[in-house]
Amino acid sequence: MQNKPNKTEKLQKLVDIIKDVEVAMMTTIEDDGCMRSRPMRAVQTNPNGEIWFFTGYESGKSHEIQHDSHVNLSYAKPSDEVYVSISGRAYLSKDKAKIDELWSPTQKAWFPQGKDDPNIGLIRVEVEKAEYWDAPNSTMIQLYGMAKATLTGESAKTGDNQKINLK
Amino acid sequence: MQNKPNKTEKLQKLVDIIKDVEVAMMTTIEDDGCMRSRPMRAVQTNPNGEIWFFTGYESGKSHEIQHDSHVNLSYAKPSDEVYVSISGRAYLSKDKAKIDELWSPTQKAWFPQGKDDPNIGLIRVEVEKAEYWDAPNSTMIQLYGMAKATLTGESAKTGDNQKINLK
Numbered sequence: 001m002q003n004k005p006n007k008t009e010k011l012q013k014l015v016d017i018i019k020d021v022e023v024a025m026m027t028t029i030e031d032d033g034c035m036r037s038r039p040m041r042a043v044q045t046n047p048n049g050e051i052w053f054f055t056g057y058e059s060g061k062s063h064e065i066q067h068d069s070h071v072n073l074s075y076a077k078p079s080d081e082v083y084v085s086i087s088g089r090a091y092l093s094k095d096k097a098k099i100d101e102l103w104s105p106t107q108k109a110w111f112p113q114g115k116d117d118p119n120i121g122l123i124r125v126e127v128e129k130a131e132y133w134d135a136p137n138s139t140m141i142q143l144y145g146m147a148k149a150t151l152t153g154e155s156a157k158t159g160d161n162q163k164i165n166l167k
Numbered sequence: 168m169q170n171k172p173n174k175t176e177k178l179q180k181l182v183d184i185i186k187d188v189e190v191a192m193m194t195t196i197e198d199d200g201c202m203r204s205r206p207m208r209a210v211q212t213n214p215n216g217e218i219w220f221f222t223g224y225e226s227g228k229s230h231e232i233q234h235d236s237h238v239n240l241s242y243a244k245p246s247d248e249v250y251v252s253i254s255g256r257a258y259l260s261k262d263k264a265k266i267d268e269l270w271s272p273t274q275k276a277w278f279p280q281g282k283d284d285p286n287i288g289l290i291r292v293e294v295e296k297a298e299y300w301d302a303p304n305s306t307m308i309q310l311y312g313m314a315k316a317t318l319t320g321e322s323a324k325t326g327d328n329q330k331i332n333l334k
Contacts, residue, residue: 021245022245023243023245023250025192025241025243025250025252027194027202027204027239027241027252029196029202029237033235033237034237034254034295034296035194035196035202035237035238035239035254036239036252036254036298037194037239037241037252038250038252038298038300039243039250039300068200070196070200070201070202071202072194072202072203072204072239074192074194074204074241074243075243076190076192076206076241076242076243076245077245078188078189078190078243078244079246083190083192083205083206085192085194085203085204085205087201087202087203128201129201131203131205133205133206
């Protein structure tokens, strides 16, 4: 029977994977129900279950998340056979203090006028649940309720996946 | 001004990327609107815009696509800075002739009873539109209407992406 990592290890492993892979495919839902994804690089990943991205305030994805806040963030690193699915809710923000905190010169490629660019915006993703697949066992590890910070335990399921509730 | 690949080249490039990356993250919508993704390896990618996968007939994703057929397939190869988003519709099938055609011994890991495993099923994704991002220019190439086979041209947009209609 395989070793069962504890919940702190699983959460840390998830955060490590996200930071290693760096680029997420963020999937949103258009008004007609069609699902689109695009590569996005997070600027901050917080242990409390928030992931932050810069975005054009007037953009397809901004409109989509204002219409339906459900998003999926998938991370894939085929060379390591590592895959992550994060189910969450995305919120658009123009919070100046947070923009200041997260700004770096690399953002100038998208916001030539800098932090005060009229089109600068942020997407805050609140993580509701997460699953990850990790070679070589193709074991699926599931983490639920990451948006809330208190950890509670739950016994592992039988079979080849494990579930953890984070409440 | 950058070179503009013609539509046949773009379509071929998209198919080449999909075949090279191999593993898609397939995102589906749960009954409550939550979006989940999981790694899936296609067993056939057709130029007419159909992509086929094996699946457990009784499985979370099967239920989800029967409830809402919209799916997104994202392909990511961070080492090459290549990303693809495919918007489409997914349909569940138990077609015996197609199962026979697509079967290979590698599937035994999931269907121990072989082609006649009671839980064996197929997902057929019909591609409606596709976008891909390719280093080093981070140019977004968009292909629309891939489910239909006749190609028509449309002039490129200004800026850093190109659109093509495939009708």
